[in-house]
Amino acid sequence: MSEAITADGIRKRYGDVQAVDGVSLSVATGEFYGLLGPNGAGKTTTLEILEGIREADEGRVEILGLSPWPRNPKLLPRMGVQFQASAFFNKLTARETIRTFASFYGIGSRAADAMLERVGLTESANVLTSKMSGGQAQRLSIACALVHDPELVFLDEPTTGLDPQARRNLWDLLRDINAEGRTVVLTTHYLDEAEVLCDRVSVMDHGRVLKTGAPAALVREIDDTVRVRIESGLLAPDRARELLTAAGAVYSNLEDDGVTLALSTAEPGPVLSVLAEQNALRGLEVRGATLEDVFLQLTGREYRA
């Protein structure tokens, strides 16, 4: 499979801030690829360099075999871009908006209306974009990015600010877009979203890529893959350590934040029997590791979106 995107050692500095500090990545054609990290990790700047909105200070980028910088009119019709803030014209309805974007690519109004239908906005076609809900606005902005049938789609935090139901609806749409054979690059600070949608993710922090791989593979790589939580106060942390060690249980990251006592382990069996013996199972929660744990392991700190 050929590469839709290759980036090699890109760097970007704003004043004193090194926003992107030597990022290299490659995205295969047809892949659903995620750039993951907290706010300020450098995801958006990386994305903007890939899209050709910004020039990298250093490094090399190739998009669909072409250089995105300086602005490359041959490349533009082949890629679709959705921005973090919905970039709409003021005082226009949903239908007028998508028809206008369609016109930039020489696409007729019927195809534009079909795209509106596709994202489920036919009912709201005559609503001013300023009056639309967050979910509607995001769907419209994705429709505007797709209206010219691009091979490569960039989505910058498409589900930020949506309620859970709207997020799930959008996920379905994004999966369909990818299933049609389009390469999709998505930035998100939601770990669950990346886990559900992406074939591969790169975890970013402080302008660098910490790790790249399939979400499941990344999760498997970390040592203690199960997180056990009980209510705080059932067992003092020191007492818990004592008992677990005595029982020969292997664990790590035991912490009590006053609400929850949590620990990570590869073998939950011995841990759970110790807790059961102490009758300390209230509020018990056992779950496999997630990208959140990957992030914790990679950065040594809790993930904060």
Added chain:
Amino acid sequence: MTATEPSRTAAPEPAAGPARGDGEKGSAFVGLSRVMLLGFVRDKGTLFFTLALPLMFLLLFGVLYKGGGSTHVKVAEVGRVQVLDDARSQAQGALDALEITTGLSEADALAKVKKGDLDGLVMQKPDGTLVLRFSQADQVKAGTVQGIVNSVVQGANQAAANVAPKYSLDAAKVEDDSTKPIQYLTPGLLAYAIAMGAVYGASFTLVTWRKSRVLRRLRLAPISAGTVVGARVLVSVLVALAQTALFLAVAQIDYFGLKLTGDWWLVLPLVVCGTLAFMSIGLVTGSLAKTEESANGMNQLIILPMSFLGGAFIPLDFAPSWLQDVSRAMPLRYLIVPAKSVLSQGGGFAEALPAMGVLLAFTAVLSAVAWRFFNWDDA
């Protein structure tokens, strides 16, 4: 979730191919023009400031200044005044300036003169003495009424003495009859309206589109900067021509009485050049300002002084010479002065062409300045 469908790389879509959807073919130029026109028409604030407010100024000033250019003096004739009646029947020229009311009692007429409703009252005593009472409130009219009545009396005396007048006076004011207020109000306020529309149109398009990231989005669409600028110019010119049509239609109604002369249509290319010049001002403020609020402040700070100093509200003909000099630095002047000339004073290419040259040169310089400060986004 790796795509199970065959990869699309084999046959990439041709760049910016022809309309893939049926239905009307999309054109970026048409699409953008429509967006800008809808943005204008649907924004009540913009409509008010570019159309309604300047038109209200025209109506208001038109009504206030109406008659300001004439020397009509209202006089009551109390009882019968033989001299006046004789003069009127002989259709003496001096009486043209008098508007004579009859049928009022002396007390009523006097009250009206005191109130300022009438400029004077005339009556004749039985011994032949002509009595004139006038108010000093309006000195010009006081002078006029005395002069006219005096000349009527003189004429009557000469006639009574059977002496043919040896000297006669042919008096006419220097302002030719055609400088009625509507003639300078129309081009002045029209230029103000066009400046408001074009400056705001350009600057707000830049600021709001930059803020909402539409500019970035446009940059990622396969359309040229020329298409965007061209659409904006088209829409601003259409708005300016609509303003022109509206102003000329209102000014020509009988009440205001603007009379167009020969090459009045030259106002149209003048308006187009003026629109370009004002748009270039908007491009500069729109490139410098980060928010609508600051763009608004800058625009007002430019438009209002430019309008006063450029002669939009006060005719430059009566302005002191220093103001005349200052006005030469105001682009508005190069629309107002030639527009006034071609609209109603018989001006032609000689008046219009040099001004158009100045406006276009101004446009070129300011557009270059705007380009220097232009940014696709805030970051």
